[in-house]
Amino acid sequence: MKSTLTKTQYNYIIDCIIEEIAQKYTEENNVSVSKALSTIYSSTTYKKIIDTNTGLYLMSPMYIYERMKQESTTTRN
Numbered sequence: 916m917k918s919t920l921t922k923t924q925y926n927y928i929i930d931c932i933i934e935e936i937a938q939k940y941t942e943e944n945n946v947s948v949s950k951a952l953s954t955i956y957s958s959t960t961y962k963k964i965i966d967t968n969t970g971l972y973l974m975s976p977m978y979i980y981e982r983m984k985q986e987s988t989t990t991r992n
Contacts, residue, residue, distance in 0.1 A: 936983065937952055
C-alpha cells in the first residue's frame with residue numbers, strides 16, 4: 916500500500932530539515948541564521964530536497980547537511 920504525503924505534511928518535513936541544517940551550519944561556520952538560510956536556499960542540495968522525485972527529503976538532516984558541505988567544497992574548488 917503506497918503512502919502519500921499531503922502538501923502540509925511534506926512542507927513540515929522540509930521545514931524541519933532546513934531548521935536542523937541551518938542550526939548545524941550556524942554552529943560550524945559561526946554565521947547568522949540569515950546567512951545560513953541564504954546558503955541553504957541557494958544550494959543545489961536544496962533544489963534536490965524540494966524535488967520529491969529525488970527522495971532526498973526522506974534522508975536524515977545530517978546526511979543532507981554533509982551532502983551540502985560536499986557541494987560547497989566542490990563548488991569552491
